[in-house]
Amino acid sequence: MHIAVMGAGAVGCYYGALLARAGHAVTLIGRPALVEAVHAHGLWLESAAFTGPVPLQASTDPAAARQAELVLFCVKSGDTETAGAQLRPHLAPDAQVLSLQNGVDNAARLEQVLGRSVIPAVVYVATEMAGPGQVRHRGRGDLVIGPSPRSAALAMQLGQAGIPTTVSDTVHEALWAKLVINCVYNALSAIGQQPYGALIQAEGARQVMADVFAECLAVAGAQGITLPETMCQDTVAISVSMAGQRSSTAQDLARGKPSEIDHLNGSIVRLGAACGIATPVNRSLWCVVKLLEARAG
Template sequence: MKVAVMGAGAVGCYYGGMLARAGHDVVLIGRPQHVDAIRRNGLHLELQGDDCHVRVEASTGAAAVAGAQLVLFCVKSTDTDSAAAALKPHLAPDALVLSLQNGVDNAERLRAALPQAVAATVVYVAAEMAGPGHVRHHGRGELVIEPSNASETVAAALIEAGVPTEISANVRGALWTKLILNCAYNALSAISQLPYGKLVQVEGATASMRDVVAECVAVAHADGVTLPGDVDAAVKRIAETMPGQFSSTAQDLARGKRSEIDHLNGYVARRGETLGVPTPANRMLHTLVKLLESKTQPAS
């Protein structure tokens, strides 16, 4: 397949790199420093037990998506609308757009902006950009994809490339479960600048996480969401399987960047207010991260 990755950060570079390593024609669309490095040296793909440079195309412009059969849409939730508008003139009519993003409403926003098929996707991967054009994989990597006309073909290609992939009719529930995991870990990791394994060892951390999770579950149930599996076990498993991982929110704050907290704990707080479900723990974490952001972001 010809594959375009819109938003070639850690998530986009990892999955784009895996597909390129398996022989697919991949173009990464990202920031100039990463694009320049990838054009010079290829994508540095650092996997557990393997370290290689993968030849891929790279561009800073959305026009590079032209002709792609599959688009991995990996921008921050804060940039969904603007990135969709940039892609729209260049997308092939039969392209499938996979939303590999945090939050639960990005696929809906993309469907409102694009005529092409859009499939929500749940991402479970620990990865970081270790330098320009250099993605480091810390663990996991599975995807859960919403059914579509091309989902089976895409899932088969991903599985062949070494990416565990499942097609699920309850992606909304899976997205909410991922949202709950993010709400439990992301803000606390950002505030403390601790990885998950050390975070859960701090006195009071797991009890606070239970409060956050209970609020999220109450909001999800009030919103008619069916949560798959054991949410509490899934929360515990994150620290066990990704002990060295810092949350994306922690990485954003460390770099002085705006985070996605409005689409994580902030989303739960807003949805809870609409549905009449109290969310004091989520609201407090959202506020604390916004306060930390205000120290590095210019006044609007």
């Protein structure tokens, strides 16, 4: 299968590497530094199962997706519309598009731009870019994807490439559960530049995280979202299963790049305001991260 990864950062590079190793023709679409490194040495994957170069293609041009049967759409949430518009002229008529993004509304926003259906996916993976063309896997790697006529076959193909994938009719609720976890961890990890395991041990951090969690649950309830009864335990468990991982927001700030905070804690602030729910802790974290972004910029 021909596969394109639009917005090849840590998540896209990791899944692209697994699919290439499984024999698929993968093209990463990303920044010049990534493309130059891949052209010179291949994509370097560091994981428990395999460490070494992975041969695949790379380009800075969205037109490289023109032969793709599957597009993994991995751009930052704030770039969804712009990147979607760049991709649209080059999509094959029968290409599947899978949104591997944070936040709860990216698939719907992308559908509006592309004029076709987009399969939402919830991504559970700890990964980071260790340098240009170097992706480091720290844990997990499973996906939950939304239903479609082709989702079952797609899940099977992904599973055969070492990407455990479940098709779920409640993917929107799963996206919300992931949003809550991101709101609890990402901003604090970014502000302190701490991995999850150390973060939860910091003085006062557990109470702040509990306050964020409570605000998120209140907003989710107002939106009619039913979250798992194990949501609290699942959130705490991340500090163990991904103890060494810094959040994507922390990685963005460390590199002086814009983060997705507007679509994480910022989403809770906006939705809370719309339904009359106060979210002062989420607002504070969102504000501090925005200030740090401005300083880095």
